[in-house]
Amino acid sequence: MIVQTSVMLKLFxxxxxxxxxxxxxxxxxxxxxxxxxQLRLLIYSLQRLETExxxxxxxxxxxxxKSSEGMEQPLSKIFTETAQLLEDSKELSMQEAWQQTIExxxxxxxxxxxxxxxxxxxxxxLGMSDAEDQQKHLQLxxxxxxxxxxxxxxxxxxxxxxxxxxxxxxxxxxxxxxx
Amino acid sequence: xxxHIIHILPYExxxxxxxxxxxxxxxxxxxxxxxxxxxxxxxxxxxxxVTEKGKTVLDSRQAYHPTQEQCRxxxxxxxxxxxxxxxxxxRRGYITIAGGHRIGIAGxxxxxxxxxxxxxxxxxxxxxxxxEVLGASKQLLxxxxxxxxxxxxxxxxISPPQQGKTTLLRDLARALSYGDYRKHAMKVAIVDERxxxxxxxxxIPSFDVGPRTDVMDACPKAEGMMMLxxxxxxxxxxxxxxxRVEDAVAIREAAHCGVKVIATAHAYNIQEAFGRSEIRTLxxxxxxxxxxxxxxxxxxxxxxxxxxxxxLEQNRQNHGFFSLTKKAGS
Numbered sequence: 225m226i227v228q229t230s231v232m233l234k235l236f237x238x239x240x241x242x243x244x245x246x247x248x249x250x251x252x253x254x255x256x257x258x259x260x261x262q263l264r265l266l267i268y269s270l271q272r273l274e275t276e277x278x279x280x281x282x283x284x285x286x287x288x289x290k291s292s293e294g295m296e297q298p299l300s301k302i303f304t305e306t307a308q309l310l311e312d313s314k315e316l317s318m319q320e321a322w323q324q325t326i327e328x329x330x331x332x333x334x335x336x337x338x339x340x341x342x343x344x345x346x347x348x349x350l351g352m353s354d355a356e357d358q359q360k361h362l363q364l365x366x367x368x369x370x371x372x373x374x375x376x377x378x379x380x381x382x383x384x385x386x387x388x389x390x391x392x393x394x395x396x397x398x399x400x401x402x403x
Numbered sequence: 404x405x406x407h408i409i410h411i412l413p414y415e416x417x418x419x420x421x422x423x424x425x426x427x428x429x430x431x432x433x434x435x436x437x438x439x440x441x442x443x444x445x446x447x448x449x450x451x452x453v454t455e456k457g458k459t460v461l462d463s464r465q466a467y468h469p470t471q472e473q474c475r476x477x478x479x480x481x482x483x484x485x486x487x488x489x490x491x492x493x494r495r496g497y498i499t500i501a502g503g504h505r506i507g508i509a510g511x512x513x514x515x516x517x518x519x520x521x522x523x524x525x526x527x528x529x530x531x532x533x534x535e536v537l538g539a540s541k542q543l544l545x546x547x548x549x550x551x552x553x554x555x556x557x558x559x560x561i562s563p564p565q566q567g568k569t570t571l572l573r574d575l576a577r578a579l580s581y582g583d584y585r586k587h588a589m590k591v592a593i594v595d596e597r598x599x600x601x602x603x604x605x606x607i608p609s610f611d612v613g614p615r616t617d618v619m620d621a622c623p624k625a626e627g628m629m630m631l632x633x634x635x636x637x638x639x640x641x642x643x644x645x646x647r648v649e650d651a652v653a654i655r656e657a658a659h660c661g662v663k664v665i666a667t668a669h670a671y672n673i674q675e676a677f678g679r680s681e682i683r684t685l686x687x688x689x690x691x692x693x694x695x696x697x698x699x700x701x702x703x704x705x706x707x708x709x710x711x712x713x714x715l716e717q718n719r720q721n722h723g724f725f726s727l728t729k730k731a732g733s
Contacts, residue, residue: 277487284484310484315414317476318484352479354513354521355487 234403241402242395249391253384258334260376265295266339267369269303274362277355284318284351285310298332302343305329322347342368405431407502408530413476416442419467422457434530438474441466478525481506491621493521503533503602503609533602535610539567539574543695544584546708547575547665555579555589555639556692557654557663559682561670566699568667569599569643573610575665576600576641580613591616592637594627600643625649632660639663651681651690658690672696673709686711 269291276287285307292303302325309321316324323344330340346365349357405428409417419442420434427446435443441452441463451459452466460466469477481498482489492498497507510525550556562568582588595601595618601608603620612618617635619627624642626649631637640657642650645666657664670676673694677683685691691711698705 277485281488282485283488287485317472318479351482351484352475352486353523354490358487 238399238403241399242392245395245398246388246392249387249389249394252387252391255334256376256380256384256387259336260373260380262296262299262334263339263369263373263376265299266335267366267373269295269299270362270366270369273303274359274366277362278359281355298329301329301332302326318351319348322350339369339372342372405532407500408434408504408532411477411480411500413473413480415467415473416469416477419453419455419457423453423459424457427459431532433532434528436469436474436477436528436530438471438526439468442469474526474528477528478508481528490521494519495621496522499598499602499604499609501604501609503535505531505533505598505602507531533610534570536567536570536574537577537611539571540578541574541583543571543706543708544575544578547693548585550692555663557658557690558665558693558695559645559676559686559691560665560667560695560697561673561676562667562697563671564669566697568697571697572641572643572665572667573600573612576616576639577611577613579639580616588613588615589638590636591639591641592631592635593618594622594624594631594640594642595620596622596624596627596643600641623649625653628653628657628664632657632662637662639665642666644669646679646681648681651685654685654690655688664690666691673714687715689715 272291272294273287276282276290277284280287282290288303288307292300292307295303305325305328306318306321309316309325310318326340326343326347342365346361349361351358353361405420409420412420416436420428423431423444427444430446431444432448433443433445435445437443443450443452443466444459445451451461452463454460454465455467478486481500486493489498493508496509497505499505507529508522508525509527509529510522512519513521513523547558548555560568560571576591576593578584579589580591591613593600593612593616595603598621600610601612601616601618601620602610603618606618606620608616608618617631617637619631622630624645625647628640628642628650631640640662642664643666645651645654645668650666654664654666668676668679668682670679670682673696676694677686686694689711693711694709694714696707696709
């Protein structure tokens with residue numbers, strides 16, 4: 225009876241470990257998938273912003289909100305919150321508002337430091353030059369993000385599946401070692 | 404009145420302007436902000452520097468010096484963080500903000516083919532406070548009606564600068580459009596070449612120019628008058644600062660269509676206006692029914708109205724320069 229219970233417990237523990245290992249693997253894999261997806265969305269929204277600024281001559285706060293449409297939560301916040309800050313406080317400069325929002329939101333995204341630098345650099349000139357110049361800066365940012373995206377897709381192909389199997393296999397290894 | 408201006412000022416400048424005495428605030432005409440140079444205001448026709456505590460002084464060294472960062476923030480707010488959307492305004496050298504206030508800007512210009520395309524490195528702002536005087540035209544308005552059909556007559560308003568021509572013109576547009584006099588609301592069209600009369604922000608007038616008023620903003624006068632004649636079928640066209648040959652052609656065209664024109668011209672008095680050939684021709688052709696001379700004093704507007712018919716009649720009798728007929732004054 226006692227032996228049976230301990231076997232049951234061990235079995236239960238083993239299942240738990242395997243589940244946890246698999247979960248870790250999937251979360252890691254998802255971060256690769258998310259990163260390339262978010263980069264893609266970010267590029268789309270910068271394209272939209274470029275159109276709004278260059279052809280629509282839309283005021284920046286409105287342009288930011290319009291380009292955030294079609295983006296998902298953590299990322300769209302970069303645009304909507306900046307616009308909100310500009311409309312509300314009236315004490316921040318565009319650059320400060322942009323920086324503050326990015327710092328707040330960044331932790332919730334799957335993006336990395338390199339993309340952050342691209343966006344922050346873009347924030348220093350956003351809005352405050354003529355349309356031609358704005359277009360150049362926005363296109364530069366898109367170009368840089370695109371190369372990041374290509375890399376992200378490659379990493380995703382290479383590591384996402386690996387992490388998925390690695391999680392489960394690693395967990396099984398631990399179970400075997402413990403038995 | 405100052406709300407819209409206070410709203411766009413960066414924090415430090417906002418505090419300073421708020422500390423100005425009520426007396427000065429009520430008569431503030433300009434706020435001049437120059438990067439790293441003394442903050443200046445003008446009021447009651449004179450100027451002062453302003454200290455950090457909002458005191459007015461004459462010694463520029465005691466004055467507050469706005470920083471580069473404040474100037475950048477000010478520019479961002481004036482342009483709604485969108486300098487790229489202001490290219491037309493930058494070419495003209497000023498931006499009109501909500502409330503009808505005009506902000507002149509100075510800096511380094513960008514040239515393209517010898518023409519100014521815009522301004523960058525903006526280091527100087529001149530905030531000109533616009534005041535809307537509702538009822539400024541109250542006394543004048545009834546006197547503009549007359550003639551054989553006892554209707555509104557085409558009128559030329561002449562005055563030196565800074566005497567309130569634009570304020571008067573704006574209020575005339577409003578009063579005619581609402582039908583304040585004789586309960587007859589007219590279709591009014593304004594050609595606002597310098598965005599002063601209606602102070603449009605993105606095509607929408609900042610001032611109340613009446614419910615039946617259409618505004619052609621930032622449009623050359625002659626062209627604007629012709630466009631409005633074709634497109635908006637106005638009963639009255641209101642236009643500022645006429646004097647060129649094209650303007651005269653457009654005014655004649657309006658007269659042919661039976662559209663009344665209320666226009667202003669820069670001149671100290673009617674003799675001087677008569678000396679300008681385009682205006683003289685227009686008067687001789689009776690394109691205007693009456694001429695109003697405008698002066699401003701402490702009590703308000705002073706005007707006298709001269710009937711063009713009588714003026715020309717007397718001119719003929721005197722075989723030369725006319726003497727003036729005083730018809731009214733208030």
